[in-house]
Amino acid sequence: MVQAFFTDTLFKDVQSGKIFSDGKTFSDCVPKYDLDEINKAYRQQKGTPGFDLKEFVLQNFKLPVVPQSNFETDITRPVEEHINKLWDVLTRQPDNQSSSLIPLPHPYIVPGGRFREIYYWDSYFTMLGLQASGRIDMIENMIDNFSHLIDTIGYIPNGNRTYYIGRSQPPFYSLMVRLLAKEKSDDVLVKYLPQLEKEYAFWMKGEAFADEKINASHHVVKMPDGAIMNRYWDENDSPRPESYIEDIELSHQSKTNKAELFRHVRAAAESGWDFSSRWFKNINDFSTIHTTDIIPVDLNCLLLHLEETLFSAYQLSGNSFSEDLFAAKINQRKKAIKQYCWNETTGFYFDYDFVAQKQKDTVTLAAFAPLFFKVAEKEQASKVLSVLTRELLCDGGAVTTTNKSGQQWDAPNGWAPLQWMTIIGLEYYGYNEQAKEIAERWIQLNKDVFKRTGKLMEKYNVAETHLEAGGGEYPGQDGFGWTNGVLLALIKRYAL
Numbered sequence: 001m002v003q004a005f006f007t008d009t010l011f012k013d014v015q016s017g018k019i020f021s022d023g024k025t026f027s028d029c030v031p032k033y034d035l036d037e038i039n040k041a042y043r044q045q046k047g048t049p050g051f052d053l054k055e056f057v058l059q060n061f062k063l064p065v066v067p068q069s070n071f072e073t074d075i076t077r078p079v080e081e082h083i084n085k086l087w088d089v090l091t092r093q094p095d096n097q098s099s100s101l102i103p104l105p106h107p108y109i110v111p112g113g114r115f116r117e118i119y120y121w122d123s124y125f126t127m128l129g130l131q132a133s134g135r136i137d138m139i140e141n142m143i144d145n146f147s148h149l150i151d152t153i154g155y156i157p158n159g160n161r162t163y164y165i166g167r168s169q170p171p172f173y174s175l176m177v178r179l180l181a182k183e184k185s186d187d188v189l190v191k192y193l194p195q196l197e198k199e200y201a202f203w204m205k206g207e208a209f210a211d212e213k214i215n216a217s218h219h220v221v222k223m224p225d226g227a228i229m230n231r232y233w234d235e236n237d238s239p240r241p242e243s244y245i246e247d248i249e250l251s252h253q254s255k256t257n258k259a260e261l262f263r264h265v266r267a268a269a270e271s272g273w274d275f276s277s278r279w280f281k282n283i284n285d286f287s288t289i290h291t292t293d294i295i296p297v298d299l300n301c302l303l304l305h306l307e308e309t310l311f312s313a314y315q316l317s318g319n320s321f322s323e324d325l326f327a328a329k330i331n332q333r334k335k336a337i338k339q340y341c342w343n344e345t346t347g348f349y350f351d352y353d354f355v356a357q358k359q360k361d362t363v364t365l366a367a368f369a370p371l372f373f374k375v376a377e378k379e380q381a382s383k384v385l386s387v388l389t390r391e392l393l394c395d396g397g398a399v400t401t402t403n404k405s406g407q408q409w410d411a412p413n414g415w416a417p418l419q420w421m422t423i424i425g426l427e428y429y430g431y432n433e434q435a436k437e438i439a440e441r442w443i444q445l446n447k448d449v450f451k452r453t454g455k456l457m458e459k460y461n462v463a464e465t466h467l468e469a470g471g472g473e474y475p476g477q478d479g480f481g482w483t484n485g486v487l488l489a490l491i492k493r494y495a496l
Helices: 002-006 008-015 035-045 053-060 079-089 121-133 136-153 173-183 187-191 192-201 241-253 258-271 297-317 320-341 365-372 378-392 416-428 432-453 481-494
Strands: 219-220 228-230
Touching: 008 035, 008 053, 008 079, 008 241, 008 258, 035 053, 079 121, 079 432, 079 481, 121 416, 121 481, 136 173, 136 192, 173 187, 173 192, 173 297, 187 192, 187 297, 192 297, 228 297, 228 320, 228 432, 241 258, 258 320, 297 320, 365 378, 365 416, 378 416, 416 432, 416 481, 432 481
Parallel strands: none
Antiparallel strands: 219 228
16 A cells, blocks of 8 residues: 555655645655665665656556546536536446555546545535435445444545544534435334444544543543543644645644644644634634634534434434433433534534634634524524625625635635535424525535536635635646535425
């Protein structure tokens, strides 16, 4: 595996020397020969006069390529037709491990662009589109792939690459299982109960603290009142292989201990919001990132949903002891979300800094997770809507945060998964007109960009809809899995 080079001189030399414009390229390469032989040849040749590192890599590794599909976009045709054709283009068949790619036993959908593998939370929103297309077979294939990862690795990694092992992504597995259960029957919950339990065990590792003085372990944080909440975390504290040079350069700017800094960066990558001022102490200074100090409101809502799904599965299977146990866990987490994340003065939900013992003050669309997961009270939902209308609603939909930090998960960008959660959250509380308005704005923006470029993008500029979205560690990507899924689901939902 190329993974073997992640602590080797060759890997560091390739990434530090920016041999490729995208650090992910070498991490995804496939070796042409035995790795020990490549490594031996590199040690022998690298000091010789005229040695060319890039040429050496090209001689010894196959660069990642996008499979040819002969697919041509026709912007004169409806965008729904475009998406339905794209499913086959973005489908990958079961594979063997010859690189950093972790093989999966069933076909699956990739996002597109530089993302040549599955991504955990992306896949749920892709599934919404597959559901709208009637592709229930692919939804089941992808859930079975995630179940395979849970059974073999112990959890669902960020993506099916070896360099993602050590962290996960927002835990949408229980929503995927619920989605399939809606199409088939509640027996699906019992079928995947063993994997749901393992998923929960991963996120709750460290719940039983060996030392009462320890208030945080892995993803788990014990609050002052004894409540258990969760944070993002990565088991590693080194630079990310796929973004090696970016992490090294950031460490030169930061006053934070390097290992601690890298852990914060990796934890933010686990959040899926990589990157956002949401994770910074100073909203304009990436080097102040402190992700593992933060209790994210949306993560805790996701884990509440996992607990509720386990509760339902135990009910169906007749396990009354576990049913009672999880009823208590559900009640405790709902109270904790309200206590630590709700701000009555502002009328909004915020993340909580458990180290500083105070709420963060960044206004973000994560506040709609309590609506999407039906945690908010009616009055709270009304106040959250007021903040949305006043600060987050734009011509093209809802903006991710109010901060213009230059990061891609900040203003002026909007993202498909957050539009979906905001729209559905509003619907749950009876704000159907407001939900439809956001949906109409987002759909129109997606269609306008499609007509202009022939592409569906990873993210969109919702504030200045004639401009492209910016920010991030890489150029804007097209494809694009979760945009396709949410757009198709919204068009079908609103008959637009």
